[in-house]
Amino acid sequence: MTLTLSRPEPAVVNGRRARRSRLHAFEARSAPYVYIAPFFLLFAAFGLFPLIDTAWISLHRYRLGSSMSFIGLDNYAWLFTNPAFYNALLKTFTIGVLSTVPQLLLALGLAHLLNHRMRGRTFFRVAMLMPYATSVAAATLVFAQLFSRDAGLINWLLGVVGVNPVDWRNGSWAAQIAISSIIIWRWTGYNALIYLAGMQSISQDLYEAAALDGANAWQQFRHVTLPGLRPTILFTIVVSTIGASQVFGEPLIFGGGAAEGGALGQYQTLGLFLYQQGWQIGQLGRAAAVAWVMFLMIVVLVLVNSALARRRERAA
Amino acid sequence: MTVFAPRSHGLLVAGPRTYAALTATALVFLLPFYYLVVAASRPMAEMAQSPPPLTPGPLLFSNVAKALDQQNIGLALVNSLVVAGVITLSTVLLCTLAGYAFAKLRFRGRGPLFALAVGTMMIPPSLGVVPLYSLMVALGLAGSLASVVLPSLVAAFGVFFMRQYLVQALPDELLDAAKVDGATALRTVWSVVLPIARPGMAVLGMLTFMTAWNDFFWPVIALDTTNPTVQVALAALGGGYVPDTGVIMAGTLVGTLPVVVVFLLLGRQIVGGIVAGAVKA
Numbered sequence: 093m094t095l096t097l098s099r100p101e102p103a104v105v106n107g108r109r110a111r112r113s114r115l116h117a118f119e120a121r122s123a124p125y126v127y128i129a130p131f132f133l134l135f136a137a138f139g140l141f142p143l144i145d146t147a148w149i150s151l152h153r154y155r156l157g158s159s160m161s162f163i164g165l166d167n168y169a170w171l172f173t174n175p176a177f178y179n180a181l182l183k184t185f186t187i188g189v190l191s192t193v194p195q196l197l198l199a200l201g202l203a204h205l206l207n208h209r210m211r212g213r214t215f216f217r218v219a220m221l222m223p224y225a226t227s228v229a230a231a232t233l234v235f236a237q238l239f240s241r242d243a244g245l246i247n248w249l250l251g252v253v254g255v256n257p258v259d260w261r262n263g264s265w266a267a268q269i270a271i272s273s274i275i276i277w278r279w280t281g282y283n284a285l286i287y288l289a290g291m292q293s294i295s296q297d298l299y300e301a302a303a304l305d306g307a308n309a310w311q312q313f314r315h316v317t318l319p320g321l322r323p324t325i326l327f328t329i330v331v332s333t334i335g336a337s338q339v340f341g342e343p344l345i346f347g348g349g350a351a352e353g354g355a356l357g358q359y360q361t362l363g364l365f366l367y368q369q370g371w372q373i374g375q376l377g378r379a380a381a382v383a384w385v386m387f388l389m390i391v392v393l394v395l396v397n398s399a400l401a402r403r404r405e406r407a408a
Numbered sequence: 409m410t411v412f413a414p415r416s417h418g419l420l421v422a423g424p425r426t427y428a429a430l431t432a433t434a435l436v437f438l439l440p441f442y443y444l445v446v447a448a449s450r451p452m453a454e455m456a457q458s459p460p461p462l463t464p465g466p467l468l469f470s471n472v473a474k475a476l477d478q479q480n481i482g483l484a485l486v487n488s489l490v491v492a493g494v495i496t497l498s499t500v501l502l503c504t505l506a507g508y509a510f511a512k513l514r515f516r517g518r519g520p521l522f523a524l525a526v527g528t529m530m531i532p533p534s535l536g537v538v539p540l541y542s543l544m545v546a547l548g549l550a551g552s553l554a555s556v557v558l559p560s561l562v563a564a565f566g567v568f569f570m571r572q573y574l575v576q577a578l579p580d581e582l583l584d585a586a587k588v589d590g591a592t593a594l595r596t597v598w599s600v601v602l603p604i605a606r607p608g609m610a611v612l613g614m615l616t617f618m619t620a621w622n623d624f625f626w627p628v629i630a631l632d633t634t635n636p637t638v639q640v641a642l643a644a645l646g647g648g649y650v651p652d653t654g655v656i657m658a659g660t661l662v663g664t665l666p667v668v669v670v671f672l673l674l675g676r677q678i679v680g681g682i683v684a685g686a687v688k689a
Contacts, residue, residue: 116590116592119592119593119594120593121515123509123513123593123594124509124513124514124515124518125509125515127505127506127508127509127513128505128506128509128510128521128525130502130505130506130561130562131502131503131506131525131562131564131567132521132525134502134561134562135525135528135562135564138536138540138558138559139528139531139533139536139559140528141536141539142535142536142537142538142539142540142543143531143535143536145536145538145539146535146536146538146539149538149539149542202430202433205422205426205429205430205433206430207420208420208421208422208426209420209421209422210421210422210426210427210430211422214675214676214679215434216430216434217675217679218671218672218675218676218679219434219437219438220433220434220437221671221675221678221679221682222437222438222441222668222671222675223437223440225618225622225667225668225670225671225678226622226664226667226668227621227622227624227638227639227642227663227664227667228622228624228639229624229639229642229643229646229660229663230444230642230660230663230664231440232646233642233645233646233656233657233660234440234443234444234447234657234660235440236646237443237447237455237653237657238440238443242456242458243455243456243457243458243460244460245443245460247458248458248459248460251458277437277440280437281437282682285679285682285683286682286683288683289683330530334530334532337532338532338534338625340534340624340625341624341625341628341643344628344643345642345643345646348646348647349643349644349646349647363534363625366537367628367629370537370538370541370629371629376538376541376542379537379538380538380539383534383535383536383537383538384535386535387531387535390530390531390532394530
């Protein structure tokens with residue numbers, strides 16, 4: 093090795109090598125930026141720019157197919173004095189609670205069941221995740237059939253146990269429950285798998301120590317599993333809350349493709365309201381104002397959530 | 409693939425009650441699929457009776473044929489295949505490159521840039537639809553498949569997912585060896601990184617394909633029923649101009665089948681991928 097290095101080399105080869113290694117070094121230095129550039133460029137063009145431009149458009153009167161004129165905060169004034177907006181806000185909230193809370197509780201129980209040693213583990217996991225593979229449109233079309241008032245399977249089953257048929261489409265709470273059940277069906281298995289992953293990263297030693305202290309299964313779940321899952325639970329709460337603020341396809345198709353969300357807006361979410369303003373009434377400026385309010389709500393939500401998480405971490 | 413292998417774990421062994429509860433839940437989860445087949449194979453008159461039929465009928469193929477005539481379901485299937493295919497190829501390739509850079513390369517700004525990329529996952533893409541729509545109109549792309557493909561060419565989740573995968577799967581020694589051998593950056597990606605990333609890329613590809621196939625909000629805004637994806641066609645199918653529930657359900661079945669088949673064949677890997685992608689939290 094030393095012998096090779098100490099042998100004198102012709103100057104030409106030396107120079108070429110130096111040039112090549114400089115080229116190499118430059119390539120190596122710039123390579124990381126080249127690899128991450130497509131992501132950031134595409135995000136800037138189709139993620140960040142539309143988001144910021146939404147705020148700008150929301151300050152304009154902007155009708156579908158015509159030009160924009162600046163009107164300041166008029167769209168927001170219109171929005172915050174509009175009962176339909178508050179209705180959509182309320183319905184987004186109630187459908188959000190009706191779908192998210194049972195969904196995460198069920199997922200927690202399901203993950204606990206899946207966290208056993210058993211036969212057919214893969215079958216159960218795949219079965220739980222099957223709804224996640226279906227689209228909002230397909231799931232809603234099937235559930236609309238199941239929830240049909242006169243000939244739906246669900247009303248028939250209710251009749252078997254002596255409950256009168258429910259008008260799932262026209263009742264306010266009934267429709268919201270039906271829509272929430274579609275969301276619950278599609279997302280429970282997905283969240284259960286995420287909880288399962290969290291549960292499997294909790295050390296077995298903790299369970300053994302708890303068992304030695306005489307803790308029963310429930311106490312182990314309460315004092316070992318739940319605290320160990322806290323970060324995972326927070327993550328799923330944030331993700332499903334953001335998802336709940338965006339609900340759109342289920343109420344749209346459940347209502348037969350109408351953006352009104354039922355004759356009285358019983359299930360008109362903010363997503364539907366945005367779509368109605370922008371693409372059915374053609375007021376894109378107002379739609380942008382709705383989108384920007386939704387965005388600010390999400391920012392507040394994420395901030396509150398991470399502040400809570402940090403406080404709990406400090407307390408722990 | 410070891411990264412995704414379920415960990416064996418000790419104490420709890422499933423008893424009959426666990427099996428019973430899981431079986432009952434699985435039945436509830438799978439019931440809508442069964443009922444989709446029942447409703448897709450019955451004439452409308454029978455679906456309007458109470459009690460509703462509980463077993464599949466004889467009309468599956470004629471209902472499917474009718475559905476394919478309605479609402480461009482045939483064209484929609486081809487369109488969705490093109491859209492989801494292009495998005496999947498592009499997302500997997502671009503996310504692998506970015507994930508590799510964040511996992512294994514040292515460069516200035518790496519930490520903040522990665523945090524920024526992950527942070528963008530929190531922003532629901534549906535909030536930018538108004539400017540996105542004007543942009544597509546300005547580019548003359550409104551109504552074309554390109555308007556649906558362009559915003560989804562890359563995904564923050566994929567960058568995050570491939571980074572997590574490569575941090576563990578790609579040993580530093582291999583990269584050092586490639587450097588000692590004088591491999592260029594491109595050569596290293598081609599002969600070292602990509603072969604090792606392949607299992608992760610496959611899982612990301614399946615997840616991306618599913619998401620793209622099922623995407624709803626933006627395609628409903630950007631496309632119309634003359635040139636729809638499957639989801640746009642399904643929304644129109646449910647929109648009331650096809651009164652025959654059997655035909656609606658047959659269309660739904662046809663539009664759902666490709667993803668469900670993929671899922672049944674590769675469900676294990678998809679489950680593993682979702683679990684692995686979630687462990688970050």
